[in-house]
Amino acid sequence: MSPLSAKDAAFFYPWFHGSPSSTDQHLVYAFAWPENGGSRADAVRDQFARRYHLAPFFHRRLERVPGDLGHPLVRVDPTFDPARVVGRRVDSWRDALSAVGDIVRVPLDVRRHLWEVTVLDGFTDGPEGTTMLVVVHASHSLCAGFGLSLSVQTVLFDGDLPVPDLPDPDVRSRRRAALRGLARIPADVARSARAAIAFRRHGDVDPPRTTTPLIYTAVPHRDRAVEILAVDGAGMADPLSRTLSAISSAMADHAHVHGDADARAALAAYVTLVLPPSIPWSSTNRFVSAAIPFHADVEDTVERARAIRASVSETRKRMFTPEYLARYEVVEELPPAVVSRLIRRGVRRPQADGPVGGHTVVSSAVRPATALGGIGHAYRFSTGFPMLTPGIVLTHSVAVIGEHVTIGVLADPGVLPDFAGYVARLRDAVRRDVGHIH
Numbered sequence: 001m002s003p004l005s006a007k008d009a010a011f012f013y014p015w016f017h018g019s020p021s022s023t024d025q026h027l028v029y030a031f032a033w034p035e036n037g038g039s040r041a042d043a044v045r046d047q048f049a050r051r052y053h054l055a056p057f058f059h060r061r062l063e064r065v066p067g068d069l070g071h072p073l074v075r076v077d078p079t080f081d082p083a084r085v086v087g088r089r090v091d092s093w094r095d096a097l098s099a100v101g102d103i104v105r106v107p108l109d110v111r112r113h114l115w116e117v118t119v120l121d122g123f124t125d126g127p128e129g130t131t132m133l134v135v136v137h138a139s140h141s142l143c144a145g146f147g148l149s150l151s152v153q154t155v156l157f158d159g160d161l162p163v164p165d166l167p168d169p170d171v172r173s174r175r176r177a178a179l180r181g182l183a184r185i186p187a188d189v190a191r192s193a194r195a196a197i198a199f200r201r202h203g204d205v206d207p208p209r210t211t212t213p214l215i216y217t218a219v220p221h222r223d224r225a226v227e228i229l230a231v232d233g234a235g236m237a238d239p240l241s242r243t244l245s246a247i248s249s250a251m252a253d254h255a256h257v258h259g260d261a262d263a264r265a266a267l268a269a270y271v272t273l274v275l276p277p278s279i280p281w282s283s284t285n286r287f288v289s290a291a292i293p294f295h296a297d298v299e300d301t302v303e304r305a306r307a308i309r310a311s312v313s314e315t316r317k318r319m320f321t322p323e324y325l326a327r328y329e330v331v332e333e334l335p336p337a338v339v340s341r342l343i344r345r346g347v348r349r350p351q352a353d354g355p356v357g358g359h360t361v362v363s364s365a366v367r368p369a370t371a372l373g374g375i376g377h378a379y380r381f382s383t384g385f386p387m388l389t390p391g392i393v394l395t396h397s398v399a400v401i402g403e404h405v406t407i408g409v410l411a412d413p414g415v416l417p418d419f420a421g422y423v424a425r426l427r428d429a430v431r432r433d434v435g436h437i438h
Contacts, residue, residue: 001254002242003071003168003215004072004167004282005283005332006331006336007282007284007285007332007372008071008142008206008283008284008341008345008375009140009329010331010339011024011139011285012062012241013339013343013344015107015109017228017340017345017347017348018200019107019347020220021222022106022107022138022387023282024107024108024137024138025138025139025140025145025148025154026104026136026138026384027135027138027382027383028100028133028134028136028383029136029152029156029379030127030230030379030380030382031134031378031379031380032126032129032131032189032378033130033131033180034196037362040087040121041086041119041121044117044119044134045085046154046157047156048084048085050360051158053078054150054153054155054271055150055154055155055370056166057115057147057164057166058080058115058151058155059076059077060114060169061074061075061077061113061114062075062139062142063115063174063434064174065177065237065336066174067178068183068339068340069135069180069181069182070181070336071336071339073172073177073242074142074166075165080189080256081113083272084113084115084117085117085119086116086117086118087119087121088118088119088120089120090121090123093123093332095123096126097119097226097227097228099118099120100135100226101437102224103135103137103224104410105149105222105224107138107197108143109141114138114141115137115139116137116138117135117136118134118135118156118308118404118416119133120384121132121133121356125214126380127230127381127437128230128378129380134255136152138262140267142166142284142286143164143166143419144274144286144287144363145384146164146286147164148164149365151163152162153195166284167284173325175378178190181336181346185329187337188334189278191334193317193393194334195331198326198327201244201249202298202406204312210291210355210356210420211266211355212266212351212356213355213356213391214255214259214263214266215255215258215416215417216251216359216392216393216399216416217252217356217359218391218393218412218416219350219351219390219393220390220392220412220415221351221415222330222412223412223415224388224410224411224412225297226385226408226410226411227408227409227426227436228401228407228408229409229426229430230381230404230405231430231434231435231436231438232244232405232435233310233400233401233435234403234435235402236434238309239434240364240398240400240405241308241309241396243430244294244305244362244398245302246306246429246432247360247398247407247427248269248304249296249429249433250272250300250425251263251267251296251359251360251394251422252264252267252294252296252314254418255423256285256407258417258418264296266359268293268356268357268358268359269358269359269362270289270292270357270360270361270362270364271289271290271361271362271363271364272361272364273288273290273316273320274287274288275314275320277322282332288307288319290312290319291315292308292311292312292358293307294308294359296308297426299371301433330399356391358392359392359394360394361385361386361389361395362397362398363384363396363397363399364399364400365398365401367399368401368402369401369404381401381406382401383397383406384397384399384405384408385408386410388411393415394411395410395411396410405434407426407430
């Protein structure tokens with residue numbers, strides 16, 4: 001890989017500009033850890049210490065270039081710091097979810113490190129016998145969710161897994177990188193002008209789809225609430241599409257109750273599409289976010305699931321072309337200082353007005369039942385929480401591993417009306433359309 005790209009650096013700059021919202025990623029692994037008299041946090045810490053060297057992601061850190069005249073420099077730090085794995089005892093499953101919300105709420109201090117792990121235990125009432133959660137909080141700058149999950153599984157599960165591509169380490173000093181960026185300003189100005197023209201040209205190829213705002217369209221503040229639903233999808237054909245259909249039902253019903261009369265016709269979602277290896281891409285975050293209609297106006301939920309699946313397929317074909325993806329590469333032509341300042345403007349003046357592409361973000365992963373093998377009886381399920389952004393105060397993650405479906409829900413309960421009511425509607429829709437909730 002080349003040094004850090006502009007698309008990757010865009011996840012690094014918000015912290016420095018005082019963003020109240022985290023741009024980090026969070027993965028949660030649930031275990032029914034046996035009572036053996038030892039500390040579960042110590043057991044996880046020992047596992048990290050033993051296998052840390054096998055996952056290069058955990059060895060990386062970033063250094064900011066003065067004046068943002070270059071994108072952050074990638075450094076290698078092979079020393080394992082035991083303080084990165086901390087334990088916290090909670091009394092119940094609800095308290096554990098509240099603790100996860102606290103973790104998601106606070107962004108990582110990327111000046112110090114790019115990851116940390118919290119082990120939550122002390123409860124005995126989790127779904128499927130869960131007694132421990134391992135919460136991995138990591139910067140999005142060096143890899144997306146799939147790459148992070150490979151790194152975590154390599155460490156936690158004694159897995160022999162492929163190593164995700166990472167940006168090359170940079171041996172330049174911060175001063176040298178800044179001087180090089182300063183010398184490139186004249187050329188960068190010319191490239192920026194060409195980039196602006198190219199961006200408009202690529203935008204004309206296939207203009208973004210938009211719809212009307214709903215109650216989910218707002219600027220999130222600092223509050224965070226999470227929910228995790230562990231679902232038995234045994235015997236269900238295409239559980240991912242059926243789960244998306246259930247989410248659309250819950251969102252449409254919730255919006256209608258809170259005054260959005262046209263919610264069913266307007267509802268749309270941003271779905272995360274992972275780029276295949278055959279497509280050239282300058283970023284380690286190999287995904288794009290695509291707006292699709294949620295088809296909540298299709299009454300038959302089986303037909304709605306088919307319509308959602310068709311929309312995702314059609315959108316993937318439309319977007320995975322050189323002509324469409326070229327618009328995402330335009331940002332790489334901008335001077336790093338301009339990228340940083342554009343992000344600062346978005347942080348300081350967040351907006352959620354006018355037409356929108358979607359009303360929630362849904363990230364998904366579908367894996368065979370052996371995807372997290374090697375852990376024996378202790379592993380139960382895993383999920384994540386896509387970040388909230390201006391205009392999006394509710395997100396979902398759907399992980400399908402074999403016949404097991406796990407849904408992670410993240411919201412700002414201070415902005416989204418009645419988060420508990422939304423979760424209740426989602427539970428009803430999932431039981432009806434997908435399967436039994438543990």
